[in-house]
Amino acid sequence: MSRSRDLLLAIALGTALAVPSLAGERPIGRVPTPEEIARWDIDVRPDGQGLPPGRGTASEGEEIYLARCASCHGEFGEAVGRWPQLVGGQNSLTWDEPIKTVTSYWPYATTVFDYIKRAMPFGDAQSLSDDEIYAITAFLLASDGIISQDFEVNAETLPKIVMPNAQGFIDDPRPDVPAGEPCMTNCVAEVRITGHARAIGVTPDEKSRPATD
Numbered sequence: 001m002s003r004s005r006d007l008l009l010a011i012a013l014g015t016a017l018a019v020p021s022l023a024g025e026r027p028i029g030r031v032p033t034p035e036e037i038a039r040w041d042i043d044v045r046p047d048g049q050g051l052p053p054g055r056g057t058a059s060e061g062e063e064i065y066l067a068r069c070a071s072c073h074g075e076f077g078e079a080v081g082r083w084p085q086l087v088g089g090q091n092s093l094t095w096d097e098p099i100k101t102v103t104s105y106w107p108y109a110t111t112v113f114d115y116i117k118r119a120m121p122f123g124d125a126q127s128l129s130d131d132e133i134y135a136i137t138a139f140l141l142a143s144d145g146i147i148s149q150d151f152e153v154n155a156e157t158l159p160k161i162v163m164p165n166a167q168g169f170i171d172d173p174r175p176d177v178p179a180g181e182p183c184m185t186n187c188v189a190e191v192r193i194t195g196h197a198r199a200i201g202v203t204p205d206e207k208s209r210p211a212t213d
Contacts, residue, residue, distance in 0.1 A: 042126075044114035048159030051113065055154040056135025058142035064132050065139045068121050077101070077143050087143040090164060103144040107169050109161035112137045134158075 044050040066075060074080050077087035089099025098105075102112055116133050119125050128136070138153040147153070147161060 042117055044110050044117070046108040046110055046159070048110055048155060051110065051155035051158060052130045053155065054130035054134050055152055056131055056133070056138050057152055058135075058138040058147070058149045061132075061135030061137070061139030064128075065136050068128065068132075069136065072122060077140060086140055090144060093165065093168065102140055103146060103164065105165050105168075107163055107166045109137070109141060109146075109158055109163055112140060113158060 042050070070080075072080055072083040073086050074083075077085065079085035084101075085099065086102045089101045089104035092099040092104060106112065113133055116128065116136060117126070117130070121127065134153045137158070138147065138151065141147045141153070141161065142149050142151070144164075146163065151157070153161075
């Protein structure tokens with residue numbers, strides 16, 4: 001049954017790919033309009049490219065945050081239940097159990113605006129205005145003293161804000177494998193244990209495991 005299904009899928013895919021040729025190279029669908037592209041083109045880069053016009057301060061953002069965000073993230077960003085903690089955790093990244101929050105871990109302030117605009121509030125994404133997002137961003141940053149309560153966050157000032165962990169990331173130089181043909185036999189070099197799951201709470205100790213029948 002599985003092989004038959006795979007065969008049918010392969011035939012369907014091949015037919016779909018062949019349609020433009022059979023139809024005289026006519027494209028399938030149509031070119032999206034600039035308005036349709038604009039609705040998807042809302043990402044914000046670390047240097048601020050993509051930030052829209054608007055403004056907000058922490059004082060203005062507090063009321064919006066309490067109304068739209070606090071039910072999940074707590075009144076002070078401390079989190080409710082299993083929802084993510086947003087503030088706090090300063091100087092904890094060297095601990096065995098670091099507290100990775102927006103303000104302790106994220107390297108760019110612009111990412112705060114970007115994520116809120118695209119994905120928040122949960123279940124009602126993209127319902128906030130740009131001014132409201134700037135204000136909530138300011139509130140979160142001010143909650144950990146990164147900016148002052150009356151600092152105006154906008155497209156010009158937000159990229160200039162330096163986050164506490166801005167220097168905590170390095171470039172990923174992938175592919176990180178040696179050049180040439182990959183080794184296929186007798187390739188295991190000396191194994192070195194560099195960490196233990198128990199140290200970060202992934203593997204419980206024997207004594208802490210619940211009793212089982």
